[in-house]
Amino acid sequence: MSTIIYLIRHGETEWNKLGKFQGTKDIALSENGLVQAEYLSKRLYGYFDYVYTSPLKRAFKTAEILAENSNLTPIICESIKEINFGEWEGLTVTEIKNLYSNEFDLWRTDKGDAPICGGEGSLLNASIRGANAVLQIAHAHRGKKIALVAHGGIIKAALIGIFDLPMTMYHKLHIGNTSITKLIFNDEFSPIIDFINDTSHL
Numbered sequence: 001m002s003t004i005i006y007l008i009r010h011g012e013t014e015w016n017k018l019g020k021f022q023g024t025k026d027i028a029l030s031e032n033g034l035v036q037a038e039y040l041s042k043r044l045y046g047y048f049d050y051v052y053t054s055p056l057k058r059a060f061k062t063a064e065i066l067a068e069n070s071n072l073t074p075i076i077c078e079s080i081k082e083i084n085f086g087e088w089e090g091l092t093v094t095e096i097k098n099l100y101s102n103e104f105d106l107w108r109t110d111k112g113d114a115p116i117c118g119g120e121g122s123l124l125n126a127s128i129r130g131a132n133a134v135l136q137i138a139h140a141h142r143g144k145k146i147a148l149v150a151h152g153g154i155i156k157a158a159l160i161g162i163f164d165l166p167m168t169m170y171h172k173l174h175i176g177n178t179s180i181t182k183l184i185f186n187d188e189f190s191p192i193i194d195f196i197n198d199t200s201h202l
Contacts, residue, residue: 002184002186003184004184004185005134005146005183006145006147006181007150007158007180007183008040008062008179009150009151009155009176009177009179010029010056010062010150010177011029011032011034011035011036011040011062011177011178012030012033012036013029013030013033013058014030018092021085021088021092021096022058023086023088023089023119024084024085024089025090026056027057029058029061029062033177033178034061036177036178037061037065037066041065041068043180045069045070047145047147049144050146051063051066051149052074052080052146053076053077053148053149054080054081054149054150054151054154056082058151059150059151060074063147063149074149077137079132079136080133080134080154080158081150081154082151082153082154083120083151083157084118085116085117085118085119085120085153088116088117088119103117108168108171109168111167112166112167114167114168123160123167123170126153126154126157127158127160127161128161129157130155130161131157131158131160132161133158134148134162134183138183152175152176156169157170159181159193162183163193179196179197180195180198181196182194182195
């Protein structure tokens with residue numbers, strides 16, 4: 001029997017609107033983010049057996065709204081917290097390019113490690129953490145459907161880790177607010193991506 005993981009990004013925040021790197025900063029959902037989470041809940045109603053969430057409030061609130069009609073309680077998982085971007089958190093892409101131009105270029109072009117200024121250390125570290133978290137949750141609930149509410153960065157990093165992709169793929173994937181990415185694990189526990197970045201509920 002297949003095991004299904006829905007990788008879900010949290011709803012919009014004010015920092016999302018401003019284009020700031022949030023990372024581990026605990027930013028709340030915006031009013032629009034709350035509305036997005038309601039649409040998400042209607043879309044996935046009855047489609048999952050468990051809900052896991054990052055502890056950061058933008059993800060946790062999204063998970064609460066997602067689960068409120070299902071009699072399920074979101075399970076906090078520290079390992080799916082957003083990537084710690086260190087010195088880049090709170091800055092926009094333009095500001096990072098201006099202040100950390102060499103480091104930013106290396107982060108975008110290095111295929112094997114993709115170092116980050118402080119924090120997580122590298123995309124490689126994040127990809128190992130994210131992939132391990134997703135695989136452990138899937139193994140724990142074989143044959144079930146699991147909603148996993150997290151963040152755009154760690155979702156992309158987890159996909160890179162699970163499918164052994166180069167780190168540069170991080171910059172070629174888009175994961176929108178409350179988007180759903182569906183992974184299916186077959187009986188041999190071999191994963192496939194059924195779809196990615198689905199926001200048709202918005």
